[in-house]
Amino acid sequence: MHIGDLAATTGVSTQTLRFYEREGLIPAPNRQSNGYRVYDDGVASRIGFIRAAQTAGLTLSDIAGVLALREDGQAPCSHVHSLLTGKLDEVRARQRELVRLEKEIVGMLTTSSTLDPAMCSERSICNVIPQPLP
Structure with missing residues (x-):
């Protein structure tokens, strides 16, 4: 999925997606030979989690900690x-x-x-x- 498609699917701007990527909240996507980002389908649900957690008042730092726990295999x-x-x-x-x-x-x-x-x-x-x- 290209960045524009991911932005449309999640309702998050491409600029925000790039920011999430720089901050390590979403994994760096693969790149096509032309440099276009190609995201895995699972990234959309991760962005949904990030946005819901922000709505609940969690900071991006808080969210990064939660994601790190999940990535380490912990609930x-x-x-x-x-x-x-x-x-x-x-x-x-x-x-x-x-x-x-x-x-x-x-x-x-x-x-x-x-x-x-x-x-x-x-x-x-x-x-x-x-x-x-x-």
């Missing part, structure tokens, strides 16, 4: 479980951070409806956004 499922557990912890921490930010913004908006713009000093710039005391 990477427990490693993937560990990676996803870490991602879930990160997502939950970010959600807590966003809830805190939401409350802060709602408070600022509530305050802004009662403020007189004429009371804003040049030093405070805008009283809607409170500044910590020096």
Whole structure:
């Protein structure tokens, strides 16, 4: 399968395929005498895995580690479980951070409806956004 065909099959650009190849995420393809890349049929499923893993929040480094385990003949499922557990912890921490930010913004908006713009000093710039005391 040529690179254009692989790109069409997987929905990944040829530039991304070349990047995956340079990063070792997909094996270097055979080359025809004219220099065209010829990929094995199994590469499409590997790219599908890479894209799905990225969607789950795994980094390319994480994915490379999973692929290396598989290439060494090991089932990477427990490693993937560990990676996803870490991602879930990160997502939950970010959600807590966003809830805190939401409350802060709602408070600022509530305050802004009662403020007189004429009371804003040049030093405070805008009283809607409170500044910590020096």
